[in-house]
Amino acid sequence: MKRPYRIMISGGGTGGHIFPAISIAQALQHLLGEVELLFVGAQGRMEMKKVPEAGFEIRGLWISGLQRKLTFDNLLFPVRVVYSIIQSRQLIRQFRPDVVVGVGGFASGPLLFTAAKMQVPTLIQEQNSYAGLTNKWLASRVRRICVAHDGMEKYFPARKIAVTGNPVRGGLKLGQEKREEAFRYFNLDPTIPTLLVIGGSLGARTLNESVLSGVGLLREAGIQVIWQTGGYYLEEMKQRTAGMDLSHVWLRDFISEMGFAYLAADVVISRAGALSLAELMLTGRPSVLVPSPNVAEDHQTKNAMALVERKAAVMIVDKEAGEKLVATAIALLSDRAQQKILRENIAAMAHPHAAIDIAKEVIGLVA
Numbered sequence: 059m060k061r062p063y064r065i066m067i068s069g070g071g072t073g074g075h076i077f078p079a080i081s082i083a084q085a086l087q088h089l090l091g092e093v094e095l096l097f098v099g100a101q102g103r104m105e106m107k108k109v110p111e112a113g114f115e116i117r118g119l120w121i122s123g124l125q126r127k128l129t130f131d132n133l134l135f136p137v138r139v140v141y142s143i144i145q146s147r148q149l150i151r152q153f154r155p156d157v158v159v160g161v162g163g164f165a166s167g168p169l170l171f172t173a174a175k176m177q178v179p180t181l182i183q184e185q186n187s188y189a190g191l192t193n194k195w196l197a198s199r200v201r202r203i204c205v206a207h208d209g210m211e212k213y214f215p216a217r218k219i220a221v222t223g224n225p226v227r228g229g230l231k232l233g234q235e236k237r238e239e240a241f242r243y244f245n246l247d248p249t250i251p252t253l254l255v256i257g258g259s260l261g262a263r264t265l266n267e268s269v270l271s272g273v274g275l276l277r278e279a280g281i282q283v284i285w286q287t288g289g290y291y292l293e294e295m296k297q298r299t300a301g302m303d304l305s306h307v308w309l310r311d312f313i314s315e316m317g318f319a320y321l322a323a324d325v326v327i328s329r330a331g332a333l334s335l336a337e338l339m340l341t342g343r344p345s346v347l348v349p350s351p352n353v354a355e356d357h358q359t360k361n362a363m364a365l366v367e368r369k370a371a372v373m374i375v376d377k378e379a380g381e382k383l384v385a386t387a388i389a390l391l392s393d394r395a396q397q398k399i400l401r402e403n404i405a406a407m408a409h410p411h412a413a414i415d416i417a418k419e420v421i422g423l424v425a
Contacts, residue, residue, distance in 0.1 A: 063090060063424055064153060068098040068169040069161035070105030074185060074333050078413075079105075079161045080112045081225030082183070085417035096153050098146070100164040119145050121164045142168035150176055156424045157181060160196065167192045174199040179423035183416060185224050185332035188360035189213035201423055204416045206332060206409070207364050222416045223409020224336035231340055231410075232317045240318035244308045246282050251391045254284045254323035254343075256313070261288015262329055264348060264379045266295055269327070272384025273302060279388045282306040284322065286313050324397065325390050327383065330362040330373075336412070338371070342405035344397045346372045346387050348379050370403035 067083055069075040083095050099105035101118035109116040121142040146169045150158070158173035160166030160182040173180050180200040184193045187207040197203060197214045204222040211219065232240070241248040253276065257265040266287055269276075276283055285307055287295045292311035299309070313319045320326070320341040328334050330349040338345050347365070349358035365371035372390060374382050390396060409415065 062092040062094050063157075063421070064094040064096070064155045065420060066096050066098055066150070066153060066155040066158045066169070066173070067161070068158065069163040069166040070099040070109075071103050071163040071165075074331050075161050075163040076105045076108050077227065077333060078183060078185060078225045079159075080109065080114070081227070081413040082159065082161070082416050082420070083112075083114055085225070085413035086420065089414065089417050089421065094153075096149075096155070098149060098165050098169050103164070105163075105165075117149055119165045119168060121168060139168060143172050146172035147176070150178060157420050159183070159420055160193070160200070161185070162190050162193055164192075167195065170196050170200060181416075181420055181423060183222075184210065184214075185336075186357045186361055187364040188355060188357040190354065190357070202419055204419055206336065206412075220415070220419050221409075222419065223339075223412035224332055225413035225416065226333060226336045226340055227316075229317045230320060230337055232321045234321075236318070237321055240315075240322045243315055243318045244284055244322060246284070246308060246322065248322075250280060250282045250306075251324050252282050252284065252322050253387055253391060254286075254319050254326045256286045256319075256326065256328050256334070257288050258329060258331070258334075261286075261291040261311070262348075262350065263291070264376050265327060265329070265383070266291050268348075268379045268383040270295060270298060271380065273299065273304070273307065275384055275388065277303060277306050279391070281388065281391055282308075284308045284313070284319055285310075286319075287311050325387055327387055330358040332361060335361055335365065336409075339404050339408040340410055342401050342408070344371075344390060344400035345404070346374060346383065346390060348374050348376055348383060351376045365404065365407070368403055368407065369399055370407060371400060 067079050086093050097109045097114050097116035099116050099118055100121050119142040157179045160170040170180050181202040182193050182200050183204040185206055203214045203218045204220050206224045255269050289311045326343045326345040330347045347362040349362045362373045366373050
């Protein structure tokens with residue numbers, strides 16, 4: 059009797075790496091029925107909690123990224139890399155994977171490097187329109203590279219590339235028959251233009267400050283707001299809006315029903331992380347993007363520009379958001395023609411079956 063395929067999946071550090079990895083694992087289960095999966099992450103990082111919560115086994119490597127300033131951790135970095143390669147070799151020998159998959163992040167470097175050296179088929183997935191350092195370093199060593207955007211030949215060998223898009227969580231794209239239910243969930247009026255503000259699970263200071271300063275303008279313009287502050291900023295925003303008329307605002311730290319949020323929104327204000335953009339593509343939402351300036355290699359600006367160049371989104375730079383963000387959103391909410399152009403162009407960039415397509419590429423590497 060043939061044994062089930064064994065597949066290792068590595069990467070993490072942020073939700074932008076972890077959740078695509080989990081989606082790929084779930085797609086492999088769907089396609090194969092029976093498959094043995096082992097995740098490999100970085101000790102002490104969020105994947106060591108999130109992956110088991112999703113029902114998968116994970117092992118941790120003693121690895122971390124380089125800091126931008128001189129620290130003791132930076133001095134330890136070469137030692138960590140060597141030790142993580144030794145750990146990776148041991149894990150590969152124990153698990154005997156048919157394929158090793160990397161989604162970016164600290165842990166994927168040592169594991170994918172070691173797997174390739176050991177002649178194990180390897181695949182990496184790049185979420186951003188600007189390739190990360192780990193994936194660029196691995197590109198010459200791996201057999202297949204799944205990317206989210208066209209034009210990635212400038213970073214990777216063209217013969218290895220498959221354009222698959224980014225996997226996103228399920229339940230985001232809802233039909234119009236759910237629209238009334240969505241507005242009831244937020245206790246808002248379905249006849250009034252609606253702005254959705256999302257800054258990630260922790261939140262984004264720039265987005266919160268900009269919306270806070272423009273709450274009155276939004277009310278005067280007849281716009282209602284679904285405002286996700288993120289957990290870090292909720293209490294502060296509540297205190298600073300005390301005494302304001304927030305009858306047009308749904309204010310929370312987290313939105314558990316994101317499908318309802320996207321369905322209700324006429325326009326979305328968002329950062330430009332790879333997964334946020336994949337969700338906007340899937341749901342076809344006109345958006346005003348404010349790339350975070352606090353990310354490696356300014357990759358969010360490059361992500362946003364990939365949409366702006368295709369007339370699929372509007373972009374405001376972070377340092378100008380306080381002055382321009384709310385006014386830009388109000389103008390877009392009043393311009394149905396522009397909304398239609400953005401909606402059609404961003405929807406055309408969607409890859410609704412990304413996780414399945416990546417899983418098929420992984421299976422295709424099994425000899």
